Amino acid sequence: MNLAARLLGLLLLLSATACSTIGPAQHERAAAIAVSARDTAVECDRADRCATPSELHALAGSAFAQSQARPGQGPRHYALILDTGGDALLARINLLRSATRRIDLQTYIFDKDDSARLVIDELLAAARRGVKVRLLIDQLSAIADLQILAALSGAHSNLELRIYNPTFNRAKPNYMHYAASVLCCFRRFNQRMHNKLLVVDGAVAITGGRNYQDDYYDWDAEYNFRDRDVLVAGPVVRGMERNFAEYWTDPRSVPVERLDDVAKVLLQQGVPEMPPSRPAVPERVELMSQAAADQDLVRERLVSRALPVGKVSYLADLPAKHHEGPDPEAGAPGLAELLANARSEILLQTPYLVLSDSALEVFRGLRKAAEPPRVVVSTNSLAATDNPIVYALTYKYKRRNVRELGFDIFEYKPFPADPPVAVSLGAWWPGDPSAPTPTTARSEVPGSLGSLAGSGSGSGSGPGRGDDGRVEDKLRTETRPSLLRTSAPANRPVPVRGDGPRMGVHAKSMVIDRRIAVVGTHNFDPRSENYNTEAVVVIEDPVFAEALARSIERDIAPANSWTVGPRARPPVLSGLNYSMGKVLEASPVLDLWPWRYATNYEFQPGPECPAPLPRRDPDFHRCYAPVGDFPEVSLGPKSILTRMLTAFGAGLVPIL
Structure with a gap:
């Protein structure tokens, strides 16, 4: 099918999609079915709602008490870096069980795999013991199972589920709905709620990069994210709770029972039973459940590492960003001010x-300073990224980033030798030979958003199945599929040479002058700035900032990352090569100039090279060996460039 025919078909689809909705009376009837079915019984009549005692939750009480005891000295907080997926899930389950009043959960992706289902079951348990639970999920990546969504809509009077910015008022759009949305209302469709926030009792909160899916907790046997959250306890959490409320009451947050496809399920069969939990690895789920109840383990792994800190801020967009545009007082502009004031x-x-x-x-302004600050960047290599479309831009502007901006760039390896992985909590580690191998063929179903937007399903969870029984690929990446590709995913991790699970950076963090730490959801890219709503925690504390710096420095160590540096100058035509690269860099398409200014290097330790060197050191090329632009990628250079060029042309502009 040629492009013109595809576009004509999509235009015809607009009218067909508009006619596929149900009427107001049916909506009211479906909502009434859900509300009337909700259980109102509460299993606990105690004031604390039979919450499990938690030293992690108790950090908030200490922070509030210390804040009140030192009037005029500013509030007191506790902060904890959640570096491993295991600890991040452990903290969440422990806090959910400790809730006495309210749980607010806001996220971009919510799957139905082992970790996600564990969280769903804990939310239901909290609601049944009397805790008010509000769950808000961005529609594009919401739970891809209408039976689960319909069951949650009528599960309990204490649990409410809303979907943010639903396309054509559906919880689960297919590819054609997506394509029609791009044609009719591109900007609105791309305005996604990328925030990730868990608030318990208005006192303790977790925010950062992690969604609710196995690959954010090191439970995926194919690909896991090297991610990071921060837990904060104290007065700032009240503002985080208020920010959540802004989204909860926004017109774009729609009760799930009022979405067309969920309403049809309710009208046809009433509120269904919650599908039974069938974990792919039951032992791992049971291990995490028991660990969250082990007070000694929680104290050792989490509470003992929490740091007392002073000034904590929550820089968060409001949903008004999607109505009125970015707020100059929050979000990306606030981060820009922090960056502009960096000194060292x-x-x-x-x-x-x-x-x-x-x-x-x-x-560029920082670069012009008399003594410009050093800028160190930890990011993905092509072999590690979940998003090769966006890596195409990283590749295109590598010369600019290295030479003009002076960045010291380190690209993460897909099989890092020293990753932050909590194996004792059920994690697969990079290259783990015991990880299962996918045994079920994955269908690339054009009607499945998951198959179009993500990579292959992690074999630790197994491929999911849609409502029609077909196998779906897992939605892994946080960007949109290409409008012009309808038969296969436009954006999935590239093949690599190694076996077993691999890792890719998903953490969004920053340390400024070893005194200001930033952890959140902001990718520091145009999408985060212009389309998504985002949120970050800013902690001005040198001890905490140093702890975050050590975490990032672990990721850029030679065992875990390649160093990006200028190539050794060729003996002839070096000036022409540099000039051509610079000219083509300014072109609006991905240039294919074969001689790049910079490439990746591997440290070669030895008697003459006992420790890693900065790329500007005169001995750099003696101690580092070039490994090429795309190390460990299991494709030839021609195939790689063809894929990147196709991705760039077909999908990059709509995404960024």
């Missing part, structure tokens, strides 16, 4: 090194 060093970790015009302006 910026440590930046981002999965996608794609700079907006405003970010470029900030970094």
Whole structure:
């Protein structure tokens, strides 16, 4: 099918899609079915709702008490870096069980695999013992199972589920709905709620990069994210709770029972029973459940590492960003001000090194300073990224980032030798030979958003099945599929040479001058700045900032990352090569100039090279061996460039 025919078909689809909705009376009837079916019984009549005692939750009480005991000295908080997926899930389950009043959960992706189902079951248990639970999920990546959504809509009077910015008022759009949305209302469709926030009792909260899916907790046997959250306890959490409420009451947050496809389920069969939990690895789920109840383990792994800190801020967009545009007082502009005031060093970790015009302006301004700060960037290699479409831009502007902006860039390896993985909590580790191998063929179903937007399903969870029984690929990446590709995913991790699970950076963090730490959802890219709503926690504390810096420095160590550096100058035509690269960099398409200014290097330790060197050191090329632009990728250079060029042309502009 040629492009013109596809576009004509999509235009015809607009009218067909508009006619596929149900009427107001049916909506009211479906909502009434859900509300009337909700259980109102509460299993606990105690004031604390039979909450499990938690030293992690008790950090909030200590923070509030210390804040009140020192009037005029500013509030007191506790903060904890959640570096491993196991600890991040452990903290969440422990806090959900400790809730006495309210749980607010806001996220971009919510799957139905082992970790996600464990969280769903804990939310239901909290509601049944009397805790008010509000769950808000962005529609594009919401639970892809209408039976589960319909069951949750009528599960309990204490549990409410809303979907943010639903396309054509559906919980589960297919590819054609997506395509029609791009044609009719591109900007609205791309305005996604990327925030991730868990607030318990208005006192303790978790925010950061992690969604609710196995690959964010090191439970996927094919691909896991090297991610990071921060837990904060104390007065700032009240503001985080208020920010959640802004989204909860926004017109774009729609009760799930009022969405067309969920309403049809309710009208046809009433509120269905919650599908039974069938974990792919039951032993791992049971291990995590028991660990969350082990007070000694929680104290050792989490509470003992929490740091007392002073000034904590929550820089978060409001949903008004999707109605009125970015707020100059919050979100990305607030981060830009922090960056612009850097004096000695910026440590930046981002999965996608794609700079907006405003970010470029900030970094160019810093570069002009008499003594510009050192900028160290931890990001993905092509072999590690979940998003090769966006990596195409990283590749295109590598010369600019290294030479003009002076960045020291480190690209994460797909099989890092020293990753932050909690094996004792059921994790698969990179290259784990015991990880299962996918045995079920994955269907690339055009009607499945999951199959179009993500990579293959992690074999630790097994491929999911849609409502029609067909196998679906897992939605892994946080970007949209290509409008012009309808038969296969436009954006999935590329093949690599190694076996077993691999890892890719998903953490969004920054340390400025070893005194300001930033952890959140912002990818420091144009999408985060212009389309998504985002949120970050800013902690101005040198001890905490140093702890975050050490975490990022672990990721850029030679065992875990390749160093990006200039190539050794060729003996002839070096000036022409540099000039051609610079000219083509300014072109609006992905250039294919074969001689790049910079490439990846592997440290070669030895008697003459006992320790890693900065790329500007005169001995750099003696101690580092070039490994090429795309190390460990199991494709030839021609295939790689063809894929990147196709992705760039077909999908990149709509995404960024």
